[in-house]
Amino acid sequence: MKETPEFKRLGKIDRGKSLQIKVDGEAIPAFAGETVATAMLSAGLVRCQTHADRPLGVFCNIGQCCSCLMTINGVSGVRACQTQVSPGLEIQTRNVQKRGPR
Amino acid sequence: MTTLRIQAVVVGMGPAGMAAAIELGRAGVRTALIDQAPLPGGQVYRHPPKEFRNPHAIAPSRHRTGDLLRQELAQSATSLTILNDAVVWGGFAPGALSVHQAGRILEVAYEKLVICEGAQERIIPCPGWTLPGVLSLGGLQKMITSQGIAPGGRVLLAGSGPLLVGTAAVVARAGADLAGVYEAVPFTRFMSLGIGVMAWPQLLPESFSYMSELVSKRVKFRFAWGLRSLSGDDRVREATLVALDNAGAPIPGSERNVPVDVVGIGFGLQPHVRLARLVGCRTEYDFSRRYFAPVTDNWCRSSQPGVYVAGDGAGVGGADWSEAQGRIAGLHAAWSLNRRDCDQLSGFSSEWVRLRRRLQFYVSALHRVFTPKDGHYSAITPDTVVCRCEGVRAAELMARMNMGEQDLTALKPTRLAMGPCQGRGCEGIATELLRVQGTPPENLKALHLRPPIVPMPLSAFAQPTEPVPGTPT
Numbered sequence: 142m143k144e145t146p147e148f149k150r151l152g153k154i155d156r157g158k159s160l161q162i163k164v165d166g167e168a169i170p171a172f173a174g175e176t177v178a179t180a181m182l183s184a185g186l187v188r189c190q191t192h193a194d195r196p197l198g199v200f201c202n203i204g205q206c207c208s209c210l211m212t213i214n215g216v217s218g219v220r221a222c223q224t225q226v227s228p229g230l231e232i233q234t235r236n237v238q239k240r241g242p243r
Numbered sequence: 244m245t246t247l248r249i250q251a252v253v254v255g256m257g258p259a260g261m262a263a264a265i266e267l268g269r270a271g272v273r274t275a276l277i278d279q280a281p282l283p284g285g286q287v288y289r290h291p292p293k294e295f296r297n298p299h300a301i302a303p304s305r306h307r308t309g310d311l312l313r314q315e316l317a318q319s320a321t322s323l324t325i326l327n328d329a330v331v332w333g334g335f336a337p338g339a340l341s342v343h344q345a346g347r348i349l350e351v352a353y354e355k356l357v358i359c360e361g362a363q364e365r366i367i368p369c370p371g372w373t374l375p376g377v378l379s380l381g382g383l384q385k386m387i388t389s390q391g392i393a394p395g396g397r398v399l400l401a402g403s404g405p406l407l408v409g410t411a412a413v414v415a416r417a418g419a420d421l422a423g424v425y426e427a428v429p430f431t432r433f434m435s436l437g438i439g440v441m442a443w444p445q446l447l448p449e450s451f452s453y454m455s456e457l458v459s460k461r462v463k464f465r466f467a468w469g470l471r472s473l474s475g476d477d478r479v480r481e482a483t484l485v486a487l488d489n490a491g492a493p494i495p496g497s498e499r500n501v502p503v504d505v506v507g508i509g510f511g512l513q514p515h516v517r518l519a520r521l522v523g524c525r526t527e528y529d530f531s532r533r534y535f536a537p538v539t540d541n542w543c544r545s546s547q548p549g550v551y552v553a554g555d556g557a558g559v560g561g562a563d564w565s566e567a568q569g570r571i572a573g574l575h576a577a578w579s580l581n582r583r584d585c586d587q588l589s590g591f592s593s594e595w596v597r598l599r600r601r602l603q604f605y606v607s608a609l610h611r612v613f614t615p616k617d618g619h620y621s622a623i624t625p626d627t628v629v630c631r632c633e634g635v636r637a638a639e640l641m642a643r644m645n646m647g648e649q650d651l652t653a654l655k656p657t658r659l660a661m662g663p664c665q666g667r668g669c670e671g672i673a674t675e676l677l678r679v680q681g682t683p684p685e686n687l688k689a690l691h692l693r694p695p696i697v698p699m700p701l702s703a704f705a706q707p708t709e710p711v712p713g714t715p716t
Contacts (some may be wrong), residue, residue: 145394146396148359148386148393148394148395149392149393149395150391150392151301151392151393151417153301154295154297154298154300154301154391155300155392156294156296156391157294157296159594162497172294173290173292173294174291175292177264179386179392182386183392187375187376187477188477188478189374189375192632192633193634194376195373195628195634196374196378196477196478197373197375197631198374198377198478199311199375199378199382200373200377200378200379200382200631201379201381201668202378202379202381202383202385202386203363203381203385203689204279204629205515205664205667206476206664206667206668207631207632207662207663207664208381208664210663216700218698220698222382225292236640
């Protein structure tokens with residue numbers, strides 16, 4: 142599951158104690174103040190959703206592009222780049238099979 | 244439903260919004276400030292998370308200007324109601340906005356509205372640009388300066404404009420392995436910007452610190468080069484670069500492959516025009532700058548009575564320009580509410596009008612140098628995805644155009660702009676495809692927007708009403 146290389150947390154930031162969140166059942170570390178997108182990239186996870194076999198990950202990082210939509214604590218379509226982590230957060234990558242009706 | 248009745252509303256708390264709110268607050272106007280972030284600052288002065296114990300360790304030097312504005316805002320805040328973590332999602336009657344905050348909906352009724360929506364990045368796609376590991380330049384920069392994480396592996400940056408140089412410096416400073424920076428503009432045109440910078444010497448230290456960072460780290464910086472394509476499986480693995488001619492078109496045979504792990508792309512900024520369109524402000528396509536922008540006058544008044552649009556959301560000019568715009572809009576709104584005399588208004592605003600005039604020279608130079616050329620759009624091959632959300636490829640749009648369809652709305656049967664981002668990403672790209680195909684100018688019209696203009700949960704509509712914090716009930 143782990144896809145290297147991951148983003149590195151800069152050492153000059155004092156982030157306090159780590160907490161854990163789960164992405165597709167796998168526990169990854171995170172720190173208060175981080176977004177879900179940050180914790181995922183730091184764990185080497187770049188894919189947030191798959192659209193008809195096309196993987197998508199965080200792109201704009203300011204909540205505009207909606208490429209990082211995930212299922213977070215059971216709510217579908219939540220932006221990973223705009224969601225702060227909290228202990229025990231459960232996150233699932235989304236699979237969107239095809240486009241909507243024409 | 245809770246209704247907040249107020250004299251003025253400022254939406255967006257970047258430099259323009261903070262400046263407008265400061266002037267309104269100082270004039271004693273009861274004002275509501277609405278912003279999606281927990282702290283004011285917008286994107287350019289985005290505050291690192293409060294939870295980090297030493298957030299300023301990663302904040303860029305420019306941040307000090309943001310701190311000064313935040314202080315000034317706090318000092319003039321007696322008549323201000325601040326709604327943080329809040330978004331405007333609708334406007335169903337003149338003089339009223341629907342706001343979503345903390346899972347509930349409230350109505351805000353206003354006499355004057357100052358819209359400071361800011362900018363979004365201009366993207367010119369190429370095959371493979373939707374692969375994970377490819378971020379917008381600003382998105383990548385904010386990962387470092389706001390979240391404090393640096394990309395691992397080989398990083399490649401491509402595109403054009405000040406954000407490319409700025410992001411390169413930030414990536415290099417963070418100690419990442421920068422495989423190369425590819426600026427689409429030729430060296431001579433890039434250097435002609437120097438004249439513009441001279442008109443605004445405050446930028447010299449910042450420009451110099453970027454350059455010295457890149458030189459001291461021996462970063463490979465190429466002019467008149469761009470991306471041909473990106474490839475990979477579950478994430479980006481390889482970039483194909485190509486030399487560009489003076490019109491921005493690729494020079495055949497010059498292609499070069501580079502292994503990459505993270506890629507940043509972007510061709511500068513364009514106004515983020517959502518709320519302004521929703522409340523009916525007239526928007527026009529700007530042919531010299533190649534984007535849609537609301538029509539505004541010297542006082543930042545839009546075509547809608549009582550509605551101002553200020554800052555990058557009215558036409559890209561950067562943080563200092565946006566602050567001047569916000570001051571002017573805020574002063575005018577306060578003046579027209581308080582019915583003070585005209586001389587007072589011109590007296591108070593003259594400083595900011597002069598500053599804006601000085602900045603105009605630099606802003607025009609930026610647009611002249613960095614606005615993409617038609618050739619840059621030839622990176623969009625038929626199989627290039629234009630709409631990230633719905634996976635609509637350029638070939639599908641071209642087929643419709645070849646059938647004679649000549650405006651954005653007529654392209655929607657492909658599901659262009661029908662996904663969750665509601666066309667934020669693809670509208671500008673599809674507009675350029677239409678223009679390059681020779682669509683008549685009068686057909687270049689922005690899409691019609693419908694609420695909700697931001698994604699929001701249905702549960703918000705089912706919440707019981709609660710009083711608005713900070714207001715008498």
